[in-house]
Amino acid sequence: MSAQTVLDARALNRATLARQLLLDRADVPVLDAVAHLGGLQAQEPQEPFVGLWSRLRAFDPSALSDLLTGRSVVRTHLMRRTVHLVTADDALAWRARHAAMLRQRVLGTYRRELAGVDLDELAAAGRTVMADGEPRSMTELARAVAGRWPDPGPRPLGEMLIAALIPMAQLPPRGLWRTRGGVRNVMLSSWLGREVDPADPDGSDPVGQALVRRYLAAFGPAASADLRAWCGLAGLPAAVSAIREELIAFRDERGRVLLDLPEAPRPDPDTPAPVRFLPAFDNAILGYHDRGRIIDDAHRGLSVAGERVVLVDGRVAATWTAGKDGTVTVTPLDGFSPADRTAVAEEGRAVASFLSDKDSDRVQIVSPL
Secondary structure: OOOOOEEOHHHHHHHHHHHOOOOOOEOOOHHHHHHHOOOEEOOOOOHHHHHHHOOEOOOOHHHHHHHHHOOOEEEEEOHHHOEEEEEHHHHHHHHHHHHHHHHHHHHHHHOOOOOOOOHHHHHHHHHHHHOOOOOEOHHHHHHHHOOOOOOOOHHHHHHHHHHHHOOEEEOOOOOOOOOOOOOOEEEHHHHHOOOOOOOOOOOOOHHHHHHHHHHHHHHOOEOHHHHHHHHOOOOHHHHHHHOHHHOEEEEEOOOOEEEEOOOOOOOOOOOOOOOEEEOOOOHHHHOOOOHHHOOOHHHHHHHHOOOEEEEEOOEEEEEEEEOOOOOEEEEEOOOOOHHHHHHHHHHHHHHHHHHOOOOOOOEEEOOOO
């Protein structure tokens, strides 16, 4: 296919659903799913469990908890400076490539407070504190170095150290199934027993090239702006250019060039799409600059507001919540057809049962927003 082949919104939607394991639940190990997806956004600790339940056949939440305690999966600041759940291998391989972006994003918030602070010296001081291997909260680490830098205050120092300067892992019980736990950090290398892969010295950027391939496998077909929206990294156009001959090109209805892996799935646009309940901040929506393939522009704000959403025919059609009594409440954005209402209720009963450990399958569908 040439770059003149146009993929309309429905074709892109079905490709997205297939790559994101939302067209058919996948029968793969949890670790493989986390790797395929390039991680799951996880600042809300319980949300990845819903994301994987919606994507995997017979998902057992204890399997993900075991991967966290077994150190095969970690919670760490990575793409877009948000907390992601990623495989240990990806955390070590990708972290150095994200370092400059993480610094710049923290400075974007605290540039005034951190003016005059030598960030390399701050990093060295933070590493010295963390060298004992003891888990610390962000505030505890910031206070440990605040004597040397009293002016910024603990929040700017802590954010810079934890989210940017020192590769960290958030330790269990944070992120375990049905477990509450504050954020306790240790150095990623200490937790995993391996050093973070160093940045490539010759500028050839093999990690950037790998990220492009991995992104397209999980999110493509996509434009360069979509890739950057997912990871937040600058400098990836060079990586795209380096592997351009491996890729094929399409155009969307706006004329943007979309790149893709030749053998990646691009289902027929008429392929039926089942109802799916997505967690807050799911990358199926956030992983694009142009989110029109899955959510209408009028409702785009839901994707950054932490609303859980329901996909009907592959598109965001409702929000949902789970009450303390186990009831799942669905609020349509518009009306449901009778068939859609039945399908949403059926999937809602399943997610209610999952979240309540089969204590409840109650669903209520309320009036549209």
